[in-house]
Amino acid sequence: MSTTTNRQILLKSRPIGAPTADNFELVNSPIPTPAAGKVLLRTTYLSLDPYMRGRMSDAPSYAPPVALGTPMVGGTIARVESSQHPDYQAGDLVLSYSGWQDYTLSDGTGLNKLAADMPQPSMALGVLGMPGFTAYMGLLDIGQPKAGDTVVVAAASGAVGSIVGQIAKLHGCRVVGIAGGEDKCRYVVEELGFDACIDRRDADFATQLAAACPAGIDVYFENVGGAVFDAVLPLLNVGARVPVCGLIASYNATDLPAGPDRLGLLMGTLLKKRIKMQGFIIFDDYGHRYPEFFSAMSIWLSQGKIKFREDIVAGLENAPQAFIGLLQGENFGKLVVRVAA
């Protein structure tokens, strides 16, 4: 780990299909010096999240792509290294959007101060940050869970899914998780308290899911898509709600799947069963409700009602490989890179 140069991981080329190490380039740049009104930030933790796959492509999406030859974007925890900004001083801890690099300059826009002695600052990238907020609003505002409802969530051991399920339990729901692998499923049931968790890798996955949802599915929190959604679709109840948060199964797809074309089948199911399906982008749609979330989640955490797990990778240089693995489901818990001590 260098303290005299700024290591940056740039987007070198746009992936076709799954990203590879060749799509990224690690370069060493001079550490920038803050001018008046600026602060120099030192990244301590970098969040890795599935949405970043979208930023690597230049297909139209809800946010502009990362330009080739510039640092990959990402949420970070950073320490103020030096400051020419009246509101910040050296040593301040902030939530920032510094991206995949050791150092960056900021004029303060988008920075949020954290308690300088926060015991586990990476929580601000997970359970108390974007993934936790996504789980909270998507489930409660779009999903509208009622006591007794069956709530199904995929990627159930992940940063979002694990929180969705635990909040649904707090609301009196029957909660069924879907995860990849026996270890994750065991964790979801035994540690997080879901009622059941089905291994999506099992050959009879769809049959197991149906058996675990004898009263059908009232809320399906969608963050996977693909074969998982195919198994969920016939189980959706009349009046079901489907918040669409992510579709990680298709992020690396280069072509549409072979037919038949089920677009009309999906719409017909929405009609006959009076289902609501709604996509959302957390800060665009719900930014104004972050304080409400932060307060509720802080209380649940202090009461031990919500558990979380982090998968911490050491070293900025390992971010590309960790991110590639994230898209394959290799992480176990919220994936974070420790960039500096």
Place this chain on the structure above:
Amino acid sequence: MSTTTNRQILLKSRPIGAPTADNFELVNSPIPTPAAGKVLLRTTYLSLDPYMRGRMSDAPSYAPPVALGTPMVGGTIARVESSQHPDYQAGDLVLSYSGWQDYTLSDGTGLNKLAADMPQPSMALGVLGMPGFTAYMGLLDIGQPKAGDTVVVAAASGAVGSIVGQIAKLHGCRVVGIAGGEDKCRYVVEELGFDACIDRRDADFATQLAAACPAGIDVYFENVGGAVFDAVLPLLNVGARVPVCGLIASYNATDLPAGPDRLGLLMGTLLKKRIKMQGFIIFDDYGHRYPEFFSAMSIWLSQGKIKFREDIVAGLENAPQAFIGLLQGENFGKLVVRVAA
């Protein structure tokens, strides 16, 4: 027209693909006699609506199928012919669900009295009935139109679409209709006051639709599906709302269309553009709000702010052919059968 026998149109066989005359059978039965607590109803108007295609099939849906050998179901205006029920007397005019037949008995369940001297009782099957209520709730509650929004509605000269567009105009929206044929499009613009109407039969339909929606589409009221939805999908704006009311283009389909499979593409679009798509079944979801609708619509009608058109077919015996034509878009306005004077 017989007044001594009860003509009934039964479902003789279930259609495969488009219904044909052979799926129906006209039979003559004795006119039933009301026992204590019953009324004998004489059908005067029978409503024909696309949802009836679903009742002819035994595929799972939101309502049970019509049993083979029993009368087709349907909303009706009826006159009380004789009564053994304390709340009704001969001559009363009621909104009923008598189905495709001259006479039926009722114990009063589901009957709604109309003013006996109502000048145009068939309105209770259209603009003041289920289609108007469907337009009102789907647009206002799910669609949430705001002044300046672009609202697109298909089957724009029909019983539902014509009302959707006019209510959207009353809310200050830009309204673009889609209809089949030049006459219908002219009517939609010149009589109903839509800003534009595109003929779905034109070869460059999708291009014309895009040109008519320079600011994209904020609300798409879906009652058609198929190629019309394909043209709409790329034009949907961030935050668009899509009430799904019907999918007439696929009601006669026997197989899913050929691939590629666009189910994931649709969900990806909902995600990236944060779109809400929601199916609804009017009386199941909104029955408790019928008085609100009836009051609002009555005022608009009395002020001349909402216009409507009926396509009245004479004679119960012509109901099957008229219904078959409805599924092909041959009607022009709300399709109603005049069963008796």
